[in-house]
Structures are given as structure tokens and as C-alpha cells.
Amino acid sequence: MSAPVRRRTVALAAVLVALAVPVATAAGPAGAWELPPRDYATWHEYGAATAGGSPGPVVVAPGDIVWYADTLENEIVKVPAAVPAAVEHFRLGALAPGISDLAAASDGTIWFGDFLNAAIGRLDPATGDVTEYPLGGAFDTATSLTNGPDGALWFGDPSNGGIGRIALDGSITRVPDPAGAGVYGIAAAYDGRLWYTRDGLGSLGAYDPVTRDLDIVPVGVSGFTGLTAAASGGVWVGGIDTVVKVATDGTVAKRITIPAPPFGPVVPRHLVSADDVDLAFTDGDRGLGRVDLWGTVSFSRPPFAGSEPDRLGVTSYGSLWYSDRGRQTLGNV
Template sequence: MSVVEISGSGEGPYGVAAAGGEVWVTLVHAGAVLRLNGDATQRYELDAPESRPTVIAAAADGGVWFTRNGDDHLGRIDAAGNISRIGIAGSPYGVCVGPDGAVWCTLMSTDQVARITPDGDVTTYPIGIAGAFPAMITATDELWFTLNQGNAIGRITTAGAVTTYPLPTEAAGPVGISAGPEAVWFVELQADQAGRIGADGKIEEFPLPAGSKPHAVVATADGGCWITLWGSGSLARLDASGAVVQQTELGEGSEPHGLAVDADGSVWVALENGSLAHIHAEE
């Protein structure tokens, strides 16, 4: 494992995206985004220090989309480094590129999911559960998202039809979610569990170490996943059966949040202490 210091104290590395040999990281407390390519680092200062860039997703053209949770915008940096934004009220948080080529994001404070076209047109869809607090979102041929306070997994078609699936464990606090080859993985921060939901809506839950507080998850091609354990300062790898097969300690006080799997199978993890960790599967 290698650890790179990427920001000053208190800037808060949070979301990570890896694509095309580059790694992008949001600095949630600094109103900035970093772009790393080998030993070169480019820092993009946003137009508002209070914008709170949070979750970030790679775009097909080599740029990225990211939510600005602090000032109700969806941010964009293209491959050439041009910065733009689109206003979306409702505390946007999770973001992903959908199967329809549009960008989708969750709106935490209004219990909605938003669809943004390449031209910047915004359409919002109500979830139908008050106070559900939609968090992260992922894409298959549809969109799946966690309802942190609604204690459920949501599913929305590209036409805007919503279905919700209550979790078996009460007050589980789901946050991260990621689509795998056969099913969708998610994590339950308050219940110290990972979960998996199939296209038929069947939910399975798998125990994680007590007090680990899983935060983000990325599914892998072998049917398993990687999970950041925010409470225990570590990274876990689960196989397709839901068993923990690898756990990497990231250091006391590291506070791991977002993660991304690179093309070579290695994992990048944003640590709130100001670092970026790079882990290979065999480590």
C-alpha cells in the first residue's frame, strides 16, 4: 500500500473517481477538486469555498461530474480542465452516469432523484417517502440508490418509475451502493453490514466487524466488492459469497470515505486526514 499526502489539514478528501489513468478527488471542506496523473497533480478551485464537492463520477469523455452539496449545484470538469456547474436545489449528494447517457443524482433534502441531460436540462422525480434522505446512486439498465433514513433501497427506471425495497435490518442507515455483474452491493453504516440486492428485489445481508461503520462500496468483476470501513479506519474486500477475504488497515484517524477501483484492479481510497491511499488486491 502507498499513501500520498494530497491536501492540507481539514480540507477533507471525500469522493474518488478513477478513469483513463487519472484519479480525481473532491476536497469537501476546501471547495476544490484534485486531478492526479502519475506524479502530476492539478488543483481546481471552485467558485465557492462553501460548495462542498462531495461524490464524484467519471464521464465518458475523460472529465468528471460531482455534486456540490453545499450550494445546490452539479459540478463538471471536462477533460481539458474547463469548470462549469448546473443549479439543482435539494442538497445533491450521490451521482452517476446512467444507461441513457444522462447524469443522475440524489437530492437529500427534497427526497428526489434528478436526471440531467447533456444539454443541462434537469428533471426531478419524487421518491414518495418523506424524510428518506437518498444518498448514493449507481446504474445498471436502471438506477439504484440508498435511502439512508428511509431504511430501504430505491430503484428508478430511466422513465422515472420508482420502486423501494425495505431492508430486513431496522435503522441500518444505508449509504454506499454499487452495481456488480449479477447484483447491486450496498452498505449499512449503522448496522455494520454489507448488503446485496438482485434484480428480483431479493436482499441479502452480510456481517462486518462491529463498529466498522461501512461507508462506500465498489463492486468488482468477480461478484465481490471493496468497502471502506470509516469507523475502523480500514478497507475490506468481500468475495461473491459475502465473506471478508482481505482487510487493510489505513491508520488510526484516517477516516476513509470514497473509493474507486482502477483499470488494473487496484483501489484508491480518500482519507479525510488529507491523504489518498493506493492498495493492490494482493496486499
């Protein structure tokens, strides 16, 4: 087990105090933290929980709890989707991490990849404690941290060519890729396997943590831009101007080419999936993209000047939450 670095933090709860008054909605002014309608007709935008902050990586935990990391303010913020005014701030202490992504573990803790300190961090919301587990190498990184079917957290391990696992006690093990591929995307699919992108090889790996079998699945994508488990089964993978849905048997169920002109190449990033929206992603030029169950692609952009939706999370009822890189805000639709 990597020796953990522990530090005590204070959780500052501001119950029933809004993060900020909503800047605007597409349907006109609304009450603070009004929930969005199910038809996605209304966009909502909220200021950062701490003035001057900038929401970054987002994850939606069980119970539809939205979490986001704010590196500028050195904190992780909890926003219950049902009562979003009941916000809590969790300061991360003196060792400021560079948070690449967030994951919610089965025991209620929040984990994050820390690329500045070559570590994986753990926040215990019950106590405010933050623990860091070094990855072992000075330049090691944990990418696309995800909650696995075995209760552990799994991550891409590009520095060592494969995937990694960190148990809830902080012990780290690694599974090498046969070709030493750099792994930047990993997702726990509903078949119990960990699927991951094999950078530069045009294929996915599908690893079974029970049998330890590994299948290589060609998908014909060069330059992976994202990966997520599909709520309807299988996985979605993104590439330049394309998204591909792969069934659990390894067959390509859908291959959707997204026309580039007149906006330039489409780069689908930060893919998420839910029952109501088979796939959602962000693109720097077109905003928020959606693919429905029939494979129809649509794009929309928040009605706020300079908006750039970046990181995505999705609730159990299909509401999309996003951090806005251009406006340094949090939004939902």
C-alpha cells in the same frame, strides 16, 4: 410514479476556455489543463469553474467525462478528462438542490440525490433540462446513488430501511431490508447484484434485481464508512481503521488493518476502484489512500497548503480526480 417537478436550464458552454489556470503542480508550473502522467508523479489543481464556487460530489461518466456538483454556484459542471478546457456549466434553476452525490445513467443523463428537497434530480445535458422526482416523504433521502445493471439508478433508502430504484422514466420502487437497516452505501458489483451496507449490523446485503434474491453477508465491520465495487471483482467496504474486500461468493478476500497512530483513527471514505488502483479513498487526516492488488496501503497528500481531498472519481486509465474541500478546487493525479 412520483410527479416530476420540471424546470428549464441553460447550458453555458465555454469550449476551450480553462476553468482556471492551474494553481500549481508538484513538478513545477505547467500548461493549463495539462494531462497527468501515468506514474501519478504530478498533482494538478484547478480553480472552480465559476469563481467563488466549490466543487463537491464527483463522478466519472463513460468516455472519461468528469462531472462535479457545485452547490454554492447551483450548478453541475462537465469536464472532459481528455480535453478538460472544454468545460460546460449546467445551471440548476430556482429550486436549489442539496446534492449529496452524482451518478451517470446509461442514456447520458446525470442524476443526483437532493437531500434539501427530499428528491432525486435528473439533468439532461443535451437540453439543459432538470427534472426532480420527489421521494414521497418530507425527510426521505437518496444516498450513494449508483447506475445499476438493469439501466436504472439505485440508491440507499435510510428513511425507509432498505434500497430504492428509480427508472429512467422517474418511477420509484423500493426493496425493504429484512431488518429495516439504514442503508448509506450501495454499489453495483460485476456479479449483477446491488451490494449495500446494513448500518449497525456489521453485514452487507447483496440483492439480485433479476431473481429478487437477497443474501446477507457478514463482514465484521462496525461503523461502515464507504463501499465500492472492486474492478478486480467483489466489493470493497471501509470501516474505522480498516478496509475489507469481499468476494462475490461472500467470503472475505482481504481484511486490511490500517495503523492509526500518530494521526488518529483512519476513516476511509468515498471509495473508488480501477484496474490500475484496486482501491482509492480519502481520509481527513492522511489525504489520499491507495491499496494495490497485493494489499499494500499507501498515503499521499496534494502538495498544496490546506488541501483536504474529499470526493473521488476515477477514469478508465486510473487517473484520480478529486474535489478539495479545504481549497475549494478540483484536482487530479
